[in-house]
């Protein structure tokens with residue numbers, strides 16, 4: 001099953017009036033009642049599965065921007081179009097430890113924090129078993145060196161500290177095709193375990209235009225052994241998107257792109273058994289199901 005499951009949070013957004021979504025019990029804990037009344041925290045859900053995202057909306061007394069931390073890093077926030085709220089995504093990596101996790105909210109970087117308790121829930125995304133030609137799976141030394149170099153370039157790109165969010169409002173799909181390769185499945189290729197599928201494969205014919213899912217800056221353009229012709233876009237605010245196996249790349253590194261702009265054409269370059277788009281997203285460094293993030297983002301900024 002591709003991406004239909006695990007939207008409990010989203011359902012909660014849709015069904016519950018805003019007031020009911022406020023989770024006062026989560027507010028904390030620490031000292032002053034004055035501080036408590038200044039900050040209102042609204043979560044899409046208090047449970048987030050491995051490989052998924054939640055959202056937080058923080059409303060502050062005078063609309064002052066709060067500082068929010070989640071799983072050891074800052075959460076970038078965008079302002080609500082009206083009102084006193086600030087939105088952000090809470091990414092949970094595919095292999096994050098299940099258990100209690102705390103969202104820390106504060107109005108000054110050094111002040112006392114308020115915490116909301118969430119639960120990271122274990123999720124079994126399943127297994128895919130593939131048989132591929134030996135040359136694709138067990139590359140020779142020269143190819144291995146190339147693969148290592150390319151994976152280093154990719155990781156360094158993805159770890160680059162983020163700039164301010166270029167996004168506000170919903171992210172859009174890069175193309176319309178259905179999910180034929182779901183997110184998160186562990187791979188067994190020629191009987192050996194490999195890293196899990198960190199994006200989705202979308203069905204599309206060769207040459208189909210691929211659109212940037214939001215405003216951003218092109219931070220990687222390359223032709224890699226596994227991912228083929230590849231584009232990575234940094235949307236700021238610790239959100240990046242990846243587009244692999246392209247037939248043609250239509251942007252350059254460093255270029256600013258608008259949401260919906262065509263950045264390349266679908267192909268089957270790299271290790272691909274046929275034309276499709278591999279589409280991935282990272283949120284706060286976490287590998288997350290991009291289709292779930294897009295659905296969740298549609299709720300952002302709505303009253």
Ligand SMILES: [Zn+2]
Pocket residue numbers: 181197199200201277278279
């Ligand atoms: Zn893929």
